[in-house]
Amino acid sequence: MNVSEQFRVYRSERTTVYAVVSWAALFCAYALFVKAFIAKLSPPMSEAAKSKGILRDQLSRDIASCIVAITTHTFLGPMALYLSLSYHAAGNPASLACFLLEPPRPVDVTRELWCCRIGEMFTGNILYQSIFWLLRWETGIEMLLHHIGFFVAGYLILDLTCFGKLASAAMSMEVSSVFLSVHLMTRQIDGRRCALISDLAAAVFALTFLGIRIFWYGYVVAEFNYFWFLEPEKLPQNLSPVKTSMAHLIFTLGWFLQLYWSKLVVSKVWRAARGMMGKDPAQ
16 A cells, blocks of 8 residues: 555545535634624724725625634644644654654654644635635635645645645744734724734734745755655655646745745835834835
8 A cells, every 4th residue: 555545544535525624614604703793893994994995894804814814823833833843853754654664653643644634624724715715705816826726735735645744834834824814904903002913913924934934844845855856766656646746846836936925025024114113115
């Protein structure tokens, strides 16, 4: 049996499918509940939100989406970061697939199972976001492409059930998403306290973006590409070459996307910092 078949002895494909769909349904229900609560609460809208022509119903949707993201990623991001560091400490071949060891160590199997569970939660969350894009909670083709890309990545890893270090490092990028969601939510609510929280969250987002998305995930992608091109014999064998090649391509391109975004993030934070210091943000 290949590594995927060995893993399925511990967690079946049916269980994984049910878990992804259940997470998606839970996130959808959670978002609708929070939206209804925010609509009744009717928080004051900031001048920035008013200037963009944001309507009250859209504000409720935006805040609900942010709250779902914050509560989800507060668990998912740090857990994925812990798993990626645990894979790193375990070294190879456990970080590529625990079943490359004969017999596999129980601690490695447990880590792989947790990576699968987190992957199911992540993929379910992406499925929920895709559904709500269709419901017009989000707009823009770039967001749809983002959701499709990450859903395919989640599907591939859950199907292959290997490359745990690469997958968990990718999901660990959601640590920074917590602060991005806090920034996006509080900047739409009126009040000096919300404005301060928004600015602080933006600064922490920039730091975690660079630290995790650029440096840590970049290191893991570089390491995986080293094995892919220079030591392919160490990778799990007898897997679908199409699926493994797609996983390699998507996760590698994902880092270059983060690199592109990093220029925008640093530029925006720099302008905001100069504005807070009373200097011309355009300089």
